[in-house]
Amino acid sequence: MMMRTKIKLFGAFRxxxxxxxxxxxxPQNISLTQLRQAFIRRLLEIDPTFHQQELVSISAFADENxxxxxxxxxxVLGELSILPPVCGG
Amino acid sequence: MSFHCEITKEKINTSDFMIHFKNPLHGALSTFFGIVREYNLGKQVISIEYDAFVPLTRKCFETLCTEVQTQWGIDLQIIVLHRIGRLFVGDISVAIGVSSMHRDESFLASRYLIEELKKRAPIWKKEYYAHGTSEWVKGHALCQHRP
Incomplete structure (x- = not known):
């Protein structure tokens, strides 16, 4: 069974x-690798010139916990966030 | 727990920040202010836009404060503020204050907080340059393995 999941965008993904x-x-119980692949596929659908696969590979995924x-x-699907490398301060 | 962490769109004022430290048992207060500077890697910066995943950033700050109190003393008073939104040259982006009985703990703890915050807090910054371009600053990849 497929579940619609919202991926919140931050930093360079905005x-x-x-x-x-x-x-x-x-689908439920996918691996992070599969999530990354699905995310890249979706970005390529949205923007065929997308070329930041390397950035996706070093980014983390998170929920609010x-x-x-x-x-x-x-x-736990539903709402996740993709977090590129950070640089606060 | 004697710490306060905040992610804010409001300007950080140094005087307002300092008045929160009032513990009469504490003889030391170390502060660190991060300030938007005009040049980075040879490019003239006009402004910086800070982006953050706020719920996780707050949790990260609280974890860092707990680590500091475990390491240097549960009695430490700690305040961590971080701006989000558009900041201009001279604006304070981050404010960290640690008060303690003696100076060593407050020095070490404030240094630890800023160094770890830069590596672990889900915060990003986009620099806007005088010649009209902008760029997200490259940073540290977050650890994705269980501790």
């Missing part, structure tokens, strides 16, 4: 879609 989020249809870990399947 240039895509409406600048706030994009939506994906994802914390960063999703590579070791775990992505079980």
């Amino acid at each position: 240039q895509y879609g409406n600048g706030q989020n994009i939506e994906l249809d994802l 914390g960063i999703l870990h590579e070791e775990n399947p992505v079980s």
Whole structure:
């Protein structure tokens, strides 16, 4: 069963879609690798010139409780965020 | 817990910031202010736009404060403020204050907070340059493995 999932965009990803989020249809219990691949596919649909696959590969995904870990399947869909490398301060 | 963390769109004022530190048992107060500077890597900067995933940034700040109190003393008073939105040259982007009984703890703790914040808090900045272009600043990839 597929679930519509909103991916909130931050930093360098804000240039895509409406600048706030994009939506994906994802199966439950996918891996982070599969989530990354789905995210890239969706970005290419939105913008065929998208070329920042490397940035996606080093970005983290998170929900409001914390960063999703590579070791775990992505079980909680609905709303996630993609977090590119950070530089506060 | 004697710490306060905030992500704010409001200007940070140094005088307002300082008046929160009033513990009569504390003989040391270390502060750090990050300020938007005019040049970065040879480019003239007009302004910086700060973006943040606010709920997680707040949690990150609180975790850092807990780590600091575990390491240097539960009695430390800590304030961490970070601006979001558009800032201009001279504006304060981040304010960190740590008060403690003696100077060593406040120096070490404030340094730890700013260094870790830059690596771990989900905050991003886009620089706008005098010649008309803009660029997201490259940063640190967040750790995605379980501790």
